[in-house]
Amino acid sequence: MTTLSTLNNFKKNGTKFTCLTCYDAMFARMMDNAEIDSILIGDSLGMVVQGHSSTVPVTVADMAYHTANVARSNQHALIIADLPFMSYSTLEDAINNSRTLMQAGAHVVKLEGGAALCNIVSTLAKAGTPSCVHLGLTPQSVNVFGGYKVQGRAEDAAALLLQDAKAVAEAGAALLVLECVPAALAKAVTEAVAIPVIGIGAGADTDGQVLVMHDMLGLRHGRVPRFVHDFLTDDNNRERSIEGAFRLYQEQVRAGEFPRAEHQFD
Ligand SMILES: Nc1nc(=O)c2c([nH]1)NC[C@@H]1CN(c3ccc(C(=O)N[C@@H](CCC(=O)O)C(=O)O)cc3)CN21
Ligand SMILES: CC(C)C(=O)C(=O)O
Numbered sequence: 001m002t003t004l005s006t007l008n009n010f011k012k013n014g015t016k017f018t019c020l021t022c023y024d025a026m027f028a029r030m031m032d033n034a035e036i037d038s039i040l041i042g043d044s045l046g047m048v049v050q051g052h053s054s055t056v057p058v059t060v061a062d063m064a065y066h067t068a069n070v071a072r073s074n075q076h077a078l079i080i081a082d083l084p085f086m087s088y089s090t091l092e093d094a095i096n097n098s099r100t101l102m103q104a105g106a107h108v109v110k111l112e113g114g115a116a117l118c119n120i121v122s123t124l125a126k127a128g129t130p131s132c133v134h135l136g137l138t139p140q141s142v143n144v145f146g147g148y149k150v151q152g153r154a155e156d157a158a159a160l161l162l163q164d165a166k167a168v169a170e171a172g173a174a175l176l177v178l179e180c181v182p183a184a185l186a187k188a189v190t191e192a193v194a195i196p197v198i199g200i201g202a203g204a205d206t207d208g209q210v211l212v213m214h215d216m217l218g219l220r221h222g223r224v225p226r227f228v229h230d231f232l233t234d235d236n237n238r239e240r241s242i243e244g245a246f247r248l249y250q251e252q253v254r255a256g257e258f259p260r261a262e263h264q265f266d
């Protein structure tokens with residue numbers, strides 16, 4: 001079984017680890033067989049499962065339902081569940097909604113934001129709930145950003161992100177997710193904090209990698225982000241099994257073969 005201490009050891013030893021989003025039992029079982037290190041019940045389910053155009057409509061009840069479905073069918077992975085949009089705006093909401101997700105089967109809850117989360121992060125840690133703080137492109141703030149764009153490119157924005165990372169780690173965050181930030185910034189953050197850092201569109205130097213499951217199976221309509229790779233279909237256009245795609249992802253991340261330069265932002 002993968003625990004937070006497993007991931008901490010991975011970081012210490014330089015062993016790269018995997019995370020995939022997962023929303024249901026059948027895929028959770030296949031990820032178990034493929035020994036995917038960690039699973040994220042992402043609020044991206046609002047887009048890939050529910051058909052919304054952002055993650056904003058997702059509720060705590062939705063997240064708890066999918067977390068329970070996944071947790072029942074996977075023994076190997078560390079299970080991380082997203083706290084959805086505005087479900088942790090007050091300390092009281094953060095506590096109550098984290099309880100719901102932890103009792104649904106999560107091992108860690110994930111929140112989007114920076115240093116402003118420090119009080120919530122430390123309160124949860126004291127209450128027995130480890131947290132993962134998501135920095136960079138935080139999709140719940142799409143209406144603030146005005147789109148899904150690379151973050152932390154300007155010098156001041158990069159410095160602020162590094163400060164946020166250090167502050168939440170200091171407050172007791174167990175993990176970080178860095179989404180769509182320049183690879184050099186992700187490397188600096190990963191070296192600056194003792195906790196494991198999971199990247200998506202953040203280059204090869206983070207401790208772990210995460211992708212939305214549907215994306216890495218080539219299931220995406222419209223524009224495909226730069227960081228996505230289809231692990232189901234090979235160069236000769238032949239498809240492997242879904243479990244085979246999960247295994248290939250696990251192998252390539254462990255071996256440092258994914259992500260490549262073409263998947264990262266400068
Ligand atoms: N299927 C899916 N995959 C995801 O990775 C994902 C979701 N849904 N939903 C929630 C968020 C939204 N995400 C996104 C969506 C689009 C881009 C995108 O188009 N990125 C551009 C960068 C544009 C720029 O240069 O600023 C790219 O080229 O990759 C990135 C992340 C990541 N998350
Ligand atoms: C893209 C990942 C990191 C996420 O937060 C999600 O799938 O909701």
Ligand SMILES: [Mg+2]
Binds near residue numbers: 042043044055082139
């Ligand atoms: Mg999310």
